[in-house]
Amino acid sequence: MGKYTLFMLNPWKEDDKGPFYCPDCGVVEGFFAYSPQIRQKIEIVLVDYPRPRKLVVESLGAENQGCPVLVLDDAAPGFEGTKKSFSTGKTFIDDARLICDYLGAVFDGVKPHP
Template identity: 40%
Template sequence: MATDTLFILERSYFDEEGTAFYCRDCIEVDGLLGLFPELAAKIDVVRVAWAKPRTQVVDALGEANQNCPALAFAEGGFVNTQDALLAALHERHGFPIRSS
């Protein structure tokens, strides 16, 4: 049976000066995965590098849709805005609803 695929950026990257950065949306989703491993186990999670092109995301969603996190639906379609992604994780996979 096909499952949804969640594309999430690697945890951090360093700029030319050596400063570390993270994606706040990916960190929020990563936290959900860690807090609810039984739900996360039902999703294919693919960590992708920060640098573009993000080949795995392009292959699944198209070149114009490389932003992460993104949830590709098993039957086709996807969401890649934070509110829509969190709603889909709730509706499709039973994750709790964000309170604010």
């Protein structure tokens, strides 16, 4: 099984508009609440809101800085909805719901109600 890196935005951001969070990252956090054992099986990297997001750019290129994003390696099983970075050639999933579906399938975690 391949290495998985999940880039997530820091869970809490405060500025002159008040405190806020990333709704898509919240969906993935909710998945981990139901399948906490999966959190230990992947690398989770928290990044700050402002762009450029250096670590994400190094992995996927400047055109793919959105979060959350799950980066797969070549040994990871395929899945409908994956994308490939033109800059680095790495495969990734940048949709929160698909990230949850993928992790649930690969690690036998909770799956959404049909």
